[in-house]
Amino acid sequence: MTFIRKLKVNLGLKVLSLLTAILFWFHVITERTYETTIIVPIQYIDLGSNLLITKLPPPSVKVKIRGKGKELLRFRGSAKILIDLSDNELGWKRIDLTKDEIELPSESKLTVVSGPTPKSFVMRVEEKVKKSVKVMPNLISSSCSFQAIPEVIGISGAASIINPISQISTTEIHPPIELPATLKVSLIIPEGVKTSVDSVTVILKSP
Numbered sequence: 001m002t003f004i005r006k007l008k009v010n011l012g013l014k015v016l017s018l019l020t021a022i023l024f025w026f027h028v029i030t031e032r033t034y035e036t037t038i039i040v041p042i043q044y045i046d047l048g049s050n051l052l053i054t055k056l057p058p059p060s061v062k063v064k065i066r067g068k069g070k071e072l073l074r075f076r077g078s079a080k081i082l083i084d085l086s087d088n089e090l091g092w093k094r095i096d097l098t099k100d101e102i103e104l105p106s107e108s109k110l111t112v113v114s115g116p117t118p119k120s121f122v123m124r125v126e127e128k129v130k131k132s133v134k135v136m137p138n139l140i141s142s143s144c145s146f147q148a149i150p151e152v153i154g155i156s157g158a159a160s161i162i163n164p165i166s167q168i169s170t171t172e173i174h175p176p177i178e179l180p181a182t183l184k185v186s187l188i189i190p191e192g193v194k195t196s197v198d199s200v201t202v203i204l205k206s207p
Contacts, residue, residue, distance in 0.1 A: 034072055036064070037064050039062060042081045047086075049128075056123070058118065061118060066112075071109050075105075083095060089125065131154070135152065150200060153196050153197055171186045183204065185202050
């Protein structure tokens with residue numbers, strides 16, 4: 001009897017035995033306890049609508065958890081840390097974290113072994129302000145007159161950034177030979193500033 005014919009004898013029983021062995025092995029392996037490191041996102045809640053976080057804290061931390069293999073396989077990474085900012089305090093804040101602040105799913109049988117990493121960090125909360133500023137076209141040549149439309153735009157952001165700003169410049173404008181001309185020009189927007197528009201129309205005319 002050839003090898004192939006021998007293999008076909010009681011093939012269904014052999015396949016069933018193999019599957020049973022694999023399932024038993026998988027059961028034994030996943031009943032063991034393991035440790036692994038996961039990434040836990042940080043959520044900042046109840047920050048006043050008139051406030052901004054300007055010194056950005058880390059978006060997540062590393063945490064080591066322990067549990068049976070089956071529990072780890074069922075875990076879908078739904079852990080989180082909530083930071084309550086309802087005190088509305090302005091300025092620098094030091095946040096210290098402990099493993100007790102790590103929220104795992106209520107049905108999970110996993111435990112937090114160590115962490116989080118980093119255990120502390122600093123962040124800054126500032127008042128959000130809005131104001132109107134003038135648009136200043138950045139002409140390379142002064143041989144023509146100009147008009148920006150709109151001439152004034154709204155800007156918003158943290159008070160420490162917005163208060164010193166008196167105008168927003170455009171990117172460089174190289175006047176064409178033939179005038180008058182109408183150009184659409186982008187604004188140079190400082191980091192941390194939101195504007196009502198990101199570009200303006202500049203009308204160039206002969207002086």
